[in-house]
Amino acid sequence: xxxxxxxxxxxxxxxxxxxxxxxxxxxxxxxxxxxxxxxxxxxxxxxxxxxxxxxxxxxxxxxxxxxxxxxxxxxxxxxxxxxxxxxxxxxxxxxxxxxxxxxxxxxxxxxxxxxxxxxxxxxxxxxxxxxxxxxxxxxxxxxxxxxxxxxxxxxxxxxxxxxxxxxxxxxxxxxxxxxxxxxxxxxxxxxxxxxxxxxxxxxxxxxxxxxxxxxxxxxxxxx
Numbered sequence: 001x002x003x004x005x006x007x008x009x010x011x012x013x014x015x016x017x018x019x020x021x022x023x024x025x026x027x028x029x030x031x032x033x034x035x036x037x038x039x040x041x042x043x044x045x046x047x048x049x050x051x052x053x054x055x056x057x058x059x060x061x062x063x064x065x066x067x068x069x070x071x072x073x074x075x076x077x078x079x080x081x082x083x084x085x086x087x088x089x090x091x092x093x094x095x096x097x098x099x100x101x102x103x104x105x106x107x108x109x110x111x112x113x114x115x116x117x118x119x120x121x122x123x124x125x126x127x128x129x130x131x132x133x134x135x136x137x138x139x140x141x142x143x144x145x146x147x148x149x150x151x152x153x154x155x156x157x158x159x160x161x162x163x164x165x166x167x168x169x170x171x172x173x174x175x176x177x178x179x180x181x182x183x184x185x186x187x188x189x190x191x192x193x194x195x196x197x198x199x200x201x202x203x204x205x206x207x208x209x210x211x212x213x214x215x216x217x218x219x220x221x222x223x
Contacts, residue, residue: 016042
């Protein structure tokens with residue numbers, strides 16, 4: 001684990017030769033400092049960087065120089081709904097280990113960010129392309145029971161309000177959703193019929209349906 005004070009002192013006294021850069025694991029920059037050590041540029045840069053390292057917050061130093069590369073795993077699980085249709089669940093797990101300073105917690109801390117069906121991976125993210133944007137819109141609409149507005153989509157993702165409205169309009173032009181305007185409040189919401197909860201059939205509707213099924217018996221010819 002690298003020490004912040006030692007790195008600052010190396011930059012102040014041996015910054016001309018890039019010793020502090022080698023100590024911080026930046027071999028390329030250290031070689032550049034050493035090659036130009038005959039000039040005043042590495043000397044001045046070493047003094048400036050030494051002051052910055054000594055005055056830097058310990059947590060910032062640890063996150064920048066005392067961290068190991070994270071590992072991302074991607075898992076795809078396929079399940080089936082009540083109608084036998086396949087439902088794909090994607091899980092992205094990012095893990096990294098950060099070694100804290102000696103004057104803080106001596107134990108390494110592992111932070112994990114997981115995106116599952118319980119915490120969709122679209123939240124707080126910006127889609128990378130058109131296909132992922134459509135997927136984010138569909139996931140957000142499903143989480144909102146099939147009715148979502150542009151402002152709700154913008155809050156759930158990193159899309160701006162205009163981008164969210166354009167994304168919903170594109171799906172409406174593809175006849176994936178419909179636009180519904182509340183006559184009282186004027187709020188525009190996009191309705192995705194596929195994600196709308198099924199309305200339970202009332203007793204009167206069931207009775208009318210059963211009566212319609214038996215109407216042919218009354219209208220049949222009696223010989």
